[in-house]
Amino acid sequence: MKTSLPPGAYRPANDTWGSFKRLCANLPEGSLAVVDRRVARLHPTLLPTLKARNPRAVVLLTGGEVAKTFEALEQVVAAGLAMPRSGTLIAIGGGTIGDVSTVAAHLLKRGVRLIQVPTTLLAAVDSSLGGKGAVDITVRGRVVKNPVGVFHYAEEAWLCPELYETLSDTQLREGALEAWKMVASLDAELFRAYVRREPSLERMVKDARRLKESVCAKDPYEHQGLRRVLNFGHTFGHVLESVSRFKLSHGDAVGLGMLCALDVGRALGVTPEDAAWKVEDALHQGPGVLGRERTMDLLQRATLKDVTALLSADKKAGSAGELRMVLLTDIGIAVVRDVGAEVWRKLWPVWTRGERP
Known part of the structure; x- marks a missing residue:
C-alpha cells in the first residue's frame, strides 16, 4: 500500500511555471499565507487572488533580515495556531520570507505542507529549493546568520515570471x-x-x-x-x-x-x-x-x-x-x-x- 510522505520530508523538486493567478487556483482553502509587504505593493492583484481562496490568515512581513527573527517567527506561528496538521503554508517572497516560513511550517502542528513562491531571482535559483530554513540570533552585538534552523522540504514551488519583472x-x-x-x-x-x-x-x-x-x-x-x-x-x-x-x-x-x-x-x-x-x-x-x-x-x-x-x-x-x-x-x-x-x-x-x- 502506497503511503504519502510526512510533511517536510525529502521529496524531489516539484517545480511549476506559470502565472500566480493560474497556480493559485489550486491552493487549498484555509491556507496560511506569508507575504512580503513590498511584493504585495508591487503586484496589486496578488492579495485579491490569494483572498479569493479563503485563506485562514495572511501575514505580511517586511523582507530582509528583519524577517528572520524569533519575533517574526512567533507572528507567523500565532497566525497558524488553528491550522490542522493537513494544512498548507504558502510563502510568497524572497529568501528571508522563505526561511522564516520554512521554520514555521516545520513547527506548526509538528509539520504542515509548504509551498514556496520565490519572488526574487536569488530565492528562485537557491533558497526556495533544498528544504533549509533558519532564523538569525545576535551574539555579542553581532547578528549571526542561520544558526537556528530546520529541514522542511516544500511540496511545491511556483515559479511565476511576472513576479520577476519588478526586480531591480x-x-x-x-x-x-x-x-x-x-x-x-x-x-x-x-x-x-x-x-x-x-x-x-x-x-x-x-x-x-x-x-x-x-x-x-x-x-x-x-x-x-x-x-x-x-x-x-x-x-x-x-x-x-x-x-x-x-x-x-x-x-x-x-x-x-x-x-x-x-x-x-x-x-x-x-x-x-x-x-x-x-x-x-x-x-x-x-x-x-x-x-x-x-x-x-x-x-x-x-x-x-x-x-x-x-x-x-x-x-x-x-x-x-x-x-x-x-x-x-x-x-x-x-x-x-x-x-x-x-x-x-x-x-x-x-x-x-x-x-x-
Whole structure:
C-alpha cells in the first residue's frame, strides 16, 4: 500500500511555471499565507487572488533580515495556531520570507505542507529549493546568520515570471551571482556555455535549480557532508554581510565571498591560478560581481577580533576552530578543505587594500 510522505520530508523538486493567478487556483482553502509587504505593493492583484481562496490568515512581513527573527517567527506561528496538521503554508517572497516560513511550517502542528513562491531571482535559483530554513540570533552585538534552523522540504514551488519583472538591477545581479556560483563550482561545461553566451533568466533559474537538486538528492539532510559544496563563497560572504550590518545583500556578499575563496584556494595551492582568473573574470563579465574595493571598505570597518568571532560562530566551522571552506580544484569541481586561521590572516592585509593577492 502506497503511503504519502510526512510533511517536510525529502521529496524531489516539484517545480511549476506559470502565472500566480493560474497556480493559485489550486491552493487549498484555509491556507496560511506569508507575504512580503513590498511584493504585495508591487503586484496589486496578488492579495485579491490569494483572498479569493479563503485563506485562514495572511501575514505580511517586511523582507530582509528583519524577517528572520524569533519575533517574526512567533507572528507567523500565532497566525497558524488553528491550522490542522493537513494544512498548507504558502510563502510568497524572497529568501528571508522563505526561511522564516520554512521554520514555521516545520513547527506548526509538528509539520504542515509548504509551498514556496520565490519572488526574487536569488530565492528562485537557491533558497526556495533544498528544504533549509533558519532564523538569525545576535551574539555579542553581532547578528549571526542561520544558526537556528530546520529541514522542511516544500511540496511545491511556483515559479511565476511576472513576479520577476519588478526586480531591480541589484536584485537581478545577486540572483545571477548565486546561479553562477553553482555553475562555476559544479558544471564546467555549463560554465563555458555561460561565458560564450549569457543565459536567459528562465534558463538560469532552471539550470541552477537542476544543479542544486542533483546535490540535495544525494544528501537531503546534510548527514554526509555532500551539500557543503553548495557553500562556495558563503564563509567570508556571511562575514561581509554581518560586518555591513546587512546593508550588503546576500547575493553580493556571496559574490565577494567567492573572490575570497578563490584567494584562499590559490594560497593553499588547491585552486590553479588560471582557473581562479577565469572564474573571477567571468563573475565580473557575467553577473557583475562587485569590485574588491567593496571588500576593502567593509573589512576596514572591522577588527580581526570581530572577523574571528564571526567565523568561529559560523555553523560550518570545525570543532578546532578551523574553517570548512569550499574551494575549487578546477572549474566545475568543488572540494571542502579545512583552512587554518593563519591562511586567511595572511590575506587580510591585501583584502583590506582592495587588492588581489
